[in-house]
Amino acid sequence: MRRSAIKFKTLFATSPSKDFKTYVQKCGSLLKNLTEDRLINEGMVLHNHLIKMGLSSERYIAIRLLIMYLDSRKSAQVSEIVKGFDGFDPTVHNCLINANIQWGNLDQARRLFEEMPERNEVSWTALISGLMRYGRVDESMWYFERNPFHNVVSWTAAINGLVQNGLNAEALKLFLKLLDSGVRPNDVTFTSVLRACAGFGEIGLGMSVLGLIVKTGFEHNISVSNSLITLCLKMGEKALARRIFDQMEKKDVVSWTAILDMYVGMGDLREARQIFDEMPERNEVSWSAMIARYSQSGHPEEALKLFLQMSRNGFVPNRSCLAIILSALATLEDLRVGMNIHAHVVKIGYEKDVFISSSLVDLYCKCGKTKDGRLAFDSMLEKSVVSWNSMVGGYCLNGQMEEAKVLFDSIPAPNNVSWNTMVGGYLENKEFDKVFEVFNEMLLCGEIPNASTFSSVLCGCASIASLEKGKNLHGKAIKHGTQYDVFVGTALIDMYAKSGDIESSKKVFDRMPEKNEVSWTVMIQGLAENGFAEESLLLFEEMNRTSIVAPNELMLLSVLFACSHTGLVDDGLQYFNSMEAVYGTKPKGRHYTCMVDILSRSGRLVEAEELLRSMPFEPETNAWSALLSGCSKHKNEEIAESTAKKLWELVDKNSAGYVMLSNIYASAGRWVDVLNIRRLMKDRGLKKSGGCSWVEVKNEVHCFYSEDASHCQLAEIYDLLELLRFEMLAI
DNA sequence: GTAGGGTTAG
Incomplete structure (x- = not known):
């Protein structure tokens, strides 16, 4: 149970103390907690209680009530409370401004600000930061310069606003001005400035700021240290981050979560888990972080386990956490638990959250229920491009390409993920012509293809063995700086191998800075299938010696295939027999077939x-x-x-x-x-x-089948053949 | 006025 709920019960249990002021304070802070925890019903009960006690118009309590009703958008109650104030009260005005900013009604907020007979520093700061939050930097700076209250808070609001809008250089310049003005920066200012340094990619700059932090005595501030850790992590200075963390006198959940995230980022989930288990204090965020990381690094079942454990420990999952776990359940295709969570989400009124409902769409689609996915999609009041992409991707996944295309065409603002989803969808459904069609359309629309795009389209080239298209794309991939991506590299190797250009395959493979399991597999397979069996086996051995990648089923199949083509019967047998013991994969039907083939070819029929x-x-x-x-x-x-x-x-x-x-x-x-x-x-x-061969002429693939003479230029081809034969005989 | 965690595509 949440703290505010407990407090809520104890407040009713105790009678109002004689100390009136303390009692008002207590009620006010309880209202604040209830608002933060969104326990509006409890808040309204308390409101009634306060009316009965004659305390509801106490200024402090009335303000807290106003904030609560603004937060839950109960307009009737809001106007009721506003009416209760006599004349103009800047605090009430500030609350209204803040609420309008929260709702995105910036112009309304500005109007309220302009009509105030007098403004305090809070009013100015609210407007400055509000405009910044919505990217209206110039307007915000206009107010900043006219702000008569040049205190740390408004300086910090402006600096932070610039950082949030990616204007790190501007933020740092403003920080220098702040130093000149004689106003002393505080811990919050430093937090923002450190973030600017991180965005700027300047660890040196961060270190000089650190000097200032030490000079002004903020180095033991938790927020500042946390920001320093984040700066180090963004710059790749992991050891330094760890040192700062270790030296902190006091650590909070944020520090722990940051360092936890570091280990997860390094791919070290075990160490991360250890940190997580050692954390002296956890909140929903740290739980969510660990759960999210499990889910994102391909361990959705661990994510689910932890989620259940979190619930058992009495933590109420927040919006983020629910979105994460729904995404994990989508990966697991666990419809049963997914629907349970869905019901829970509806019960607590979170089904309108864009993140959660997008995840729901994804969940239903991944479980093959596109109709239910569409139902969730259609009932969304607010859709983001992710929601659209999830639905389009859902259709693609389930082979409903026509529906996918229709929906794709109605996305209001498609991004590159939307395009990639369509490209990948056509690829998965083997509609290769469409892969190139959509890709070209994408380029025409001015959308920038990324590594994901290239890996899909190259995969399409490999499928139709189109060397010409593939080479062309290779050039484009280099132009877009994606040639060193693992996925792109792997697709290139496969494309060249499938098109018979094994030399280019090898070149790409050798230049790849990072290789994964699939990269090794396609290279080993490519060599084996292009008749370079010995090289294929050598590469397999090299992989075992030099890389941490473990041989998989497909690789071992290629290895057996290579053995079969070089007549290395005993080697084949040895690989086959060590599959389970050494490589930990049980031979499948295909492996047995290949082994039988090896033995049979060499005449060892009894063994076969x-x-x-x-x-x-x-x-x-x-x-x-x-x-x-x-x-x-x-x-x-x-x-x-x-x-x-x-x-x-x-x-x-x-x-x-x-x-x-x-x-x-x-x-x-x-x-x-x-x-x-x-x-x-x-x-x-x-x-x-029948067998089939083909040749590519000017971007078009011409197929020839052994028992189907249907090529449109068949007559010409035969004429030319006859001519050639005649010429040859004439010599 | 600030620091840590969120949904989609290869």
């Missing part, structure tokens, strides 16, 4: 058959085909016969098995059997899947 029959699960049909193919090559009719039998049982839906079988019979001269199989295939409507 043994392996097949010893498998803990049903082998792929292709595995039997591979064995059969080995039998045909090495003329082993005995195993061929039993394998063929097995294949007969399995080949129902697989034309490759039939074809293989028919080839075996053909090579043994059993033409009747061949005919039988062909007839059977025809009856079952199976067709040998």
Whole structure:
């Protein structure tokens, strides 16, 4: 239970003390707490209580009530209380100004300010910081310069406003002016100035400010130290940050959370967790921070665990925390818990929060419920571009590309994430033409593609093996400075490998500053599939020696593939046998198939058959085909016969098995059997899947199928071929 | 008037 709620109960339990002033103070501060905790119903009960006691028009209490009702937008009560004041009261006016700023009604706030018969320093500062908050820097500075109360607070408001608007240099200049003016900066000023230094990317500047901080005696202030830590962390000075943290006499939740975040940022979740467990004091923010980091670093299940633990410890999750946990549940596709949280969110009236409702849209879509997602989306009063993107992404994820496109076209202000979602959506749904179409449209609209865009579009090039488009994009990626991104690099390797330009693949790979699991996988795979089997195996060994990346299933498949193509049977066997023990991945169907293929090709048919029959699960049909193919090559009719039998049982839906079988019979001269199989295939409507080759001319891919002569320039092509043949014969 | 945590895309 929150502190204010406890206080609320005890206040009613105790009778009003004889000390009138103390009692008023107590009620006022309780109202303040209730407002902060948004416990408006309790606040209204207290209000009634105060009316009964005849205390509701005490100035201090009336102001607190006014703030509470303004905060919860209860306009009837607000005007009631304003009427209760006799004549002009600057504090009431200031409250109204602040509330209007809060609601974004800046012009109303300014009107209220202008019509005040007299203004105090609070009025000026409220307007200056309010204008700054909404990016109206020039207007704010106009008022700042005319402000007759040049106190630290208004200076600080202006400096901080400039920082918030990214005008760090201006902020630092203003700070120098402040020093000249003789006004003494305080802890809050230093906090803002340190943030400006961080934004400026100048640790040296920060250190000279530190000198001033020490001189003015603020170095032991918690806020200032916290800002120093943040400065160090932004500059990458982790050791220094830790030293400042260790030297702090008093630390608060913010200090702990900052240092916790440092370890998470370094990818060291274990150390972060240790810090979290050691923290002497936690609040919702520190809990949220840890939960958020788990969720963002791919550990949504840990995030959920911690969330439940937080609730058990009596902390009430705030808006941020609910948004985070919904996002984790979306990743986990946990609809059941997600709907529970949704119900809770509705109960406490948070469903209008943009962050929360966007997460809800995402949750429903990730669980395949686009209709429910759309329902949540449509019921949002206020939508941000993230809400739109979540819904568009939801359609993409569920293959509803038409709906996605319609919605995408109606986004009021699409950003690059919106575009990337569409590009990625078409890619995932294998509509490659559209990938390039949307990408070109994106460029025409003036949207800047980022690393994510390039990695998707390059992936599209790899899928259609378009070297020309790929090279073009490579150039564009360099122009946009994204060529060193891991995702872009990986997509480039794959694109070049799939297009047969393995040399360029290798170049990109060697120049990558950072490689992840996928980068290694596509390079190893690319080499193996382009006939560089030995190099592929060497690279795999190099990875094991030099990198912390662990071999995955796909990599090991490529390794086996490479062994198969170089005839390294025993090496293949060794890799295969060490998969589980050394690399910790159980061989899947594909690995067995590949291994059977290796053994069969080299004529070790008995071993191949043994392996097949010893498998803990049903082998792929292709595995039997591979064995059969080995039998045909090495003329082993005995195993061929039993394998063929097995294949007969399995080949129902697989034309490759039939074809293989028919080839075996053909090579043994059993033409009747061949005919039988062909007839059977025809009856079952199976067709040998034809080969296909293609060539790219002027950005267009021309396909040629073995049994489908439908190219539009077929006649010309054959004419030219005939001509060439004639020329060749003539020599 | 200030410091730490929030939703979407590869």
